[in-house]
Amino acid sequence: MATLRLYNVVVDCEDALAQARFWAAVLGWELRQQEPGWATVGDPDGPQRLGFGPVPEGKTVKNRLHLDLLPEQGVSREAERARLEELGARLLQTVTEDGLVAHDVMADPEGNEFCLLEPYPGYFG
Template sequence: MALKWYTIVVDSLDPQAQARWWAQVLDWTTVYDTPDEAVIVPRHALEEHEQGPVTHLDTWMRRGQGLVFVPVPEGKTLKNRLHIDLAPHTSQDRDAEIQRLLELGATKVDVGQDVDKVSWTVLADPEGNEFCVLSSRDQ
């Protein structure tokens, strides 16, 4: 038997602001919000969450993951050891999506990548957490 990958937890100076930002980036929605935690999930998963507890193991294992933002007193100081990769579909304009992220408050980041040789762009969210926008794909 395998365990379920449930969430990724992101330490944040302002969990609510981070949750709102990432929800806007991903077109997700907030399902839980307290001073100690903000949780976002894909919009299509919202109905599943509203239905309450899941008793069937296979159904529960297929339920998507969320992002959880929790408060910490310190700011980010080092490069992330774990990051999120985002990918546009081949029908989307990748450069326009990157521009949208920049307009929402993301920043371009140099983590040592050779921008002339890689097929991804490294950005950081408003609190400095790195993430990548990959090349367009259909799988």
């Protein structure tokens, strides 16, 4: 039996508070903690958290870990992409598989990649 639980996913960044505010707006979460050089956001209805801590170097290569975001049922990927771009994200590429859109690869304001999935019905089953 495992004796550990996932407490936090931490994102290296330059500006912890700015990143926390961006991701809180993206996910509809709340800012939970802010200290000099550290900030967290959390799901108001659950234990999920993201932490943001500054590092001295900037991002230079592709993430080894990324988030997949799924629009709510009935919300289009295009509408969510527009909302995310208004918040400061940018589209890097749209990925297709077998002739259908699979997801958009996007970047947050500091360049960390994440995917915005096409909300196919199978995701909600």
